[in-house]
Amino acid sequence: MVVPVGARPLADVLATAKPALAQIADRLCATTADASDLLQDTLERATRQGIPADVRNPRAWLATIMHNLFIDRCRSAQRQPVHEPLDEQHTDAVTSIDVTEEPAWGRATLEDVRTALDQLDPTFARVYRLHAFEHRSYEQIAGMLKIERVTVGTRLNRARKMLRQVLVKRLGLEEVP
Amino acid sequence: MTLPCSHLDEFFDGELAAEAAATFRAHLATCDRCQRQLSGRMQEAMVVDEAAPVAIPIAHARARKNNTRVIALAGMAVAIAAAVVLVLWSRKPAKPPQLAMAYTVEHTGATMRGSDAHAGDIVHIHSADTVWVYRNDHELVLVCGEGTCDFTVPSIGAYSIVVLAGTHLPAPKGNLDADIAAANVAWKIVPLTAD
Numbered sequence: 356m357v358v359p360v361g362a363r364p365l366a367d368v369l370a371t372a373k374p375a376l377a378q379i380a381d382r383l384c385a386t387t388a389d390a391s392d393l394l395q396d397t398l399e400r401a402t403r404q405g406i407p408a409d410v411r412n413p414r415a416w417l418a419t420i421m422h423n424l425f426i427d428r429c430r431s432a433q434r435q436p437v438h439e440p441l442d443e444q445h446t447d448a449v450t451s452i453d454v455t456e457e458p459a460w461g462r463a464t465l466e467d468v469r470t471a472l473d474q475l476d477p478t479f480a481r482v483y484r485l486h487a488f489e490h491r492s493y494e495q496i497a498g499m500l501k502i503e504r505v506t507v508g509t510r511l512n513r514a515r516k517m518l519r520q521v522l523v524k525r526l527g528l529e530e531v532p
Numbered sequence: 533m534t535l536p537c538s539h540l541d542e543f544f545d546g547e548l549a550a551e552a553a554a555t556f557r558a559h560l561a562t563c564d565r566c567q568r569q570l571s572g573r574m575q576e577a578m579v580v581d582e583a584a585p586v587a588i589p590i591a592h593a594r595a596r597k598n599n600t601r602v603i604a605l606a607g608m609a610v611a612i613a614a615a616v617v618l619v620l621w622s623r624k625p626a627k628p629p630q631l632a633m634a635y636t637v638e639h640t641g642a643t644m645r646g647s648d649a650h651a652g653d654i655v656h657i658h659s660a661d662t663v664w665v666y667r668n669d670h671e672l673v674l675v676c677g678e679g680t681c682d683f684t685v686p687s688i689g690a691y692s693i694v695v696l697a698g699t700h701l702p703a704p705k706g707n708l709d710a711d712i713a714a715a716n717v718a719w720k721i722v723p724l725t726a727d
Contacts, residue, residue, distance in 0.1 A: 370703070371582075371703065372578065372582075373703075374703055375577065375578055375581040375582075376578070378577075379574055379577055379578070381546070382543075382544060382545065382546040383544075385550065385553065385554060385557070412579060414575075414578040414579055414581075414582055415575040415578055415579055417578060418571070418574040418575040418577070418578040419571060419574075419575065421574065422567075422570060422571045422574050426560065426561070426567055426570075429557050429558070429560045429561040430561045432557065432558070432561065433558055433561035433562065460572065460575035460576055460578075460579050461575065463579050465579075465582060465583045468579055468580055468582075468583040469583050472580075472583070485684060486545065487577070487580050487581070488580075488581075488683075489673070489674075489683060489684060489686070491686070492546075492547070493545065493547050495686070499651075499652050499684065499686075508541065508542065508545075508547070511541065511545070512541055515541070515573075515576070518576070518580075519572075519576075
C-alpha cells in the first residue's frame with residue numbers, strides 16, 4: 356500500500372524512520388556513542404526544521420540531514436592530523452569512478468522503488484535484497500550464495516547502478532553521462 | 533594503488549576495517565564527489581528500506597517455483613494446528629486468531645528435502661495483515677506489511693511467523709513476546725522449522 360508520506364505528521368515519520376537512520380549512523384560512525392549522537396542530532400534538527408513543503412519523501416530528507424551533519428563531523432575531525440596521502444584524494448579518481456549523478460531519491464515513491472526493484476536482473480536483485488532488506492553482510496551473502504565476497508560487492512554495485520537507471524528513467528530524469 | 537573513492541560502497545555498507553574506515557572518513561571531509569555519492573546512498577537506503585520487503589504478485593511468486601511446496605493454512609495438518617493453538621493459548625488466550633496468511637517455501641538446493649525449510653531457502657509470505665518473522669523468538673528476521681514478501685532463511689532454527697491485525701503497528705524491537713504485547717492487536721503464530 357502506498358501511503359502519501361507528505362501527509363504524514365513529522366512524529367510519525369520520525370518514528371518509522373528512526374530504525375533505518377540508526378542503522379545508517381552505525382555504519383557511518385566509528386563508535387556506538389558517535390552513532391547515537393549523530394542520530395539524536397538528526398532527529399533534533401528535523402524536529403526543529405519541520406518537513407519542508409516541497410519535500411515529497413521525508414525519509415530522503417532525513418537522510419540528507421544526517422548526511423550533512425556527518426560530513427560536518429568529518430570536516431571537524433579532519434582539522435586534526437589525519438593519515439591520508441594527498442595524492443590519493445582527487446587526482447586519478449575523477450576518470451575512474453562512475454560519474455553518474457544520483458537520481459533525486461527524494462522524488463521517489465514506494466511504488467517507484469518497488470517497480471524498479473522488480474525490473475532488476477534476478478542475479479543482482481537477490482544480492483541487493485539480502486543486503487538492503489535483510490541486512491546481511493558481504494560475508495554472509497557470500498556464504499549463502501556460494502560466491503566470493505568480492506563478487507557480492509560487485510553485484511551490489513551493479514544492482515545499485517541498475518536501480519538508479521530504472522529510477523532515473525521512471526522519474527523522467529536525465530542521467531549525466 | 534586503490535583509489536579512496538572506490539571504497540565508498542564498502543564504507544557505506546560497513547565492510548571496511550576500522551582503520552580503512554577512518555581513512556575514508558578523512559577522505560570524505562574533502563571529496564565533494566564522494567560526499568554527493570554518499571548522500572545518494574543514504575537517501576537510497578532510507579527510501580528502499582521503506583519499500584522493503586518488496587511485494588511480488590502471488591501469481592508471479594508461484595510461477596517461478598519449479599521446486600516449491602505451496603502450503604495453505606487451511607490445509608495444514610491437524611498436529612500443526614494443534615501446536616499453533618497451544619502456542620496461542622499459552623501466550624495470549626484472550627485474543628483468538630482471525631487472521632489469514634499462507635506461505636510457500638522455495639528450495640534453493642538441488643534436491644527436495646523432508647522438513648519445512650532449510651538455510652538458504654526463500655520463504656514467500658502472503659497476508660493481508662502485518663507479518664513479523666522471528667528466529668528462536670528473539671531474532672527479528674522480517675517485517676512485512678500487507679501483500680506478499682519474502683525472506684531468505686539465514687540459518688537453522690525455530691522460526692515464528694507472527695501475523696498481526698492491521699498494517700500500522702509499532703516497529704518491533706526483536707523480542708517476540710514484548711513486540712506482540714506492544715502491538716496490542718489480534719495475532720497468531722505459525723511455526724516454521726529450518727534445519
